Amino acid sequence: MRTFVTEPVVLAMFGELLQPLQPVRYLLPYSTVQELPLLVNENLSADAAEQATIRANIERLIRFFENPFVRKQAESCLTAPWAVSKPILYNQQVTFQVVNAVDTAAYGETFDPIETELIVLAVKENVPLLTEEPSLQARIVDAEIPVQVFDVSDFEFALEEELPGHSRETEPATRRNRTFANALPAIIFGGFLLILLTALIMTFFL
Helix, strand or coil: CEEEECCHHHHHHCHHHHCCCCCEEEEEEHHHHHCHHHHCCCCCCCCHHHHHHHHHHHHHHHHHHHCHHHHHHHHHHHHCCCCECCCEECCCCEEEEEECCCCCCCCHHHCCHHHHHHHHHHHHHCCCEEECCHHHHHHHHHCCCCCCEEEHHHHHHHHHCCCCCCCHHHCCHHHHHHHHHHHHHHHHHHHHHHHHHHHHHHHHHC
């Protein structure tokens, strides 16, 4: 399962992130979940239809996190700084984990509090940061922060890339099974040749 640090508003702005082709886990700072109601009336797109879709997605996420069971799971991270909630299933492909991230001002005034929380969380968990802001990417590069960052436009590429800590031993079973299936014809053909060769040797030398 791929893991990314991001914020709920990004998921609302790009609904396809909530319908990935393979299982994905999103680590969300608790503060970014709390700010969702403040963003309902924010103008996040110049296109009216797109803005309506974003608003509907934000409202859907607000209702999801206001569910008493989900809220209890999310707030379980508040026991200590940087504590991580238990996995919260959003749909068959998406799991959330809420993190009690702390603005440590580790990178000065170059990044605002939420950006700092996202970056520090990505560094701590050694997972990529997913953002829609090119300026944030540029500032991370300029500051030489050791974190992998992807623009949402590269999400599909990020899903396929072998990320840190991911190896063939930890590949999803479906991919290993697909690899085996592709190799099966060659295995069968090789076995047939071996049997045929053995039969010929027995015929001529015994």
